[in-house]
Amino acid sequence: MRLLKDKILKEGIALNREVLKVDSFLNHQIDPILMKKIGEEFSDYFKNYNIDKIVTIETSGVVPAVFVALNLNVPLVFAKKSLPGTLREGFYSEKVFSFTKNKTYDCIVSKKFINSNENILIIDDFLAHGNAALALSKIIEKAEAKVSGIGIVIEKGFQQGRSILEERGYEIFSLARIEKMDKGEIVFFD
Numbered sequence: 571m572r573l574l575k576d577k578i579l580k581e582g583i584a585l586n587r588e589v590l591k592v593d594s595f596l597n598h599q600i601d602p603i604l605m606k607k608i609g610e611e612f613s614d615y616f617k618n619y620n621i622d623k624i625v626t627i628e629t630s631g632v633v634p635a636v637f638v639a640l641n642l643n644v645p646l647v648f649a650k651k652s653l654p655g656t657l658r659e660g661f662y663s664e665k666v667f668s669f670t671k672n673k674t675y676d677c678i679v680s681k682k683f684i685n686s687n688e689n690i691l692i693i694d695d696f697l698a699h700g701n702a703a704l705a706l707s708k709i710i711e712k713a714e715a716k717v718s719g720i721g722i723v724i725e726k727g728f729q730q731g732r733s734i735l736e737e738r739g740y741e742i743f744s745l746a747r748i749e750k751m752d753k754g755e756i757v758f759f760d
């Protein structure tokens with residue numbers, strides 16, 4: 571997606587070879603026009619997948635996921651990273667290791683929001699080592715629903731997330747794939 575790549579080149583900051591800071595348009599301040607376009611790109615790609623629901627994880631996955639949900643006219647469920655005091659009924663839970671924060675957190679979804687046989691599209695802001703998407707896909711499968719695709723805003727293609735998820739049979743569609751990066755340099759695959 572040209573617009574997104576240009577934005578990354580203009581405003582993204584590679585903190586090192588592993589972590590990209592995009593807090594001026596995706597992770598802290600939000601560019602709503604770009605988010606609208608991101609929603610259109612994903613929904614255009616997945617429009618014939620009969621998606622019943624979008625699933626993401628708080629916090630940064632929520633904004634792009636809302637725009638996809640709006641375009642596909644389906645509900646969005648976002649996994650919580652801590653157990654809400656109000657969540658009394660059953661829930662699914664998986665552990666996720668975050669390499670950017672160097673800690674493990676929970677990924678929690680109420681059982682009442684994922685139904686068996688639903689076609690679910692996972693959306694997230696980044697794909698790195700695949701841990702967040704993997705935890706979401708395990709929850710979806712525990713609920714006997716189907717992971718119909720994984721939509722990623724920024725994929726870091728030099729980390730192993732894609733291969734881990736593809737090994738499990740999931741299709742990944744990314745809007746920007748970074749081949750390599752370092753301070754002052756970001757290179758895309760195409």
Ligand code: 5GP
Pocket residue numbers: 588589590591592597630631667668669670694695696697698699700701702703731
């Ligand atoms: P994974 O679980 O695939 O290792 O990492 C995905 C999650 O970690 C995303 O939900 C995102 O919040 C965070 N993340 C991974 N890499 C980056 C990065 O380079 N920059 C930022 N800002 N977040 C990242």
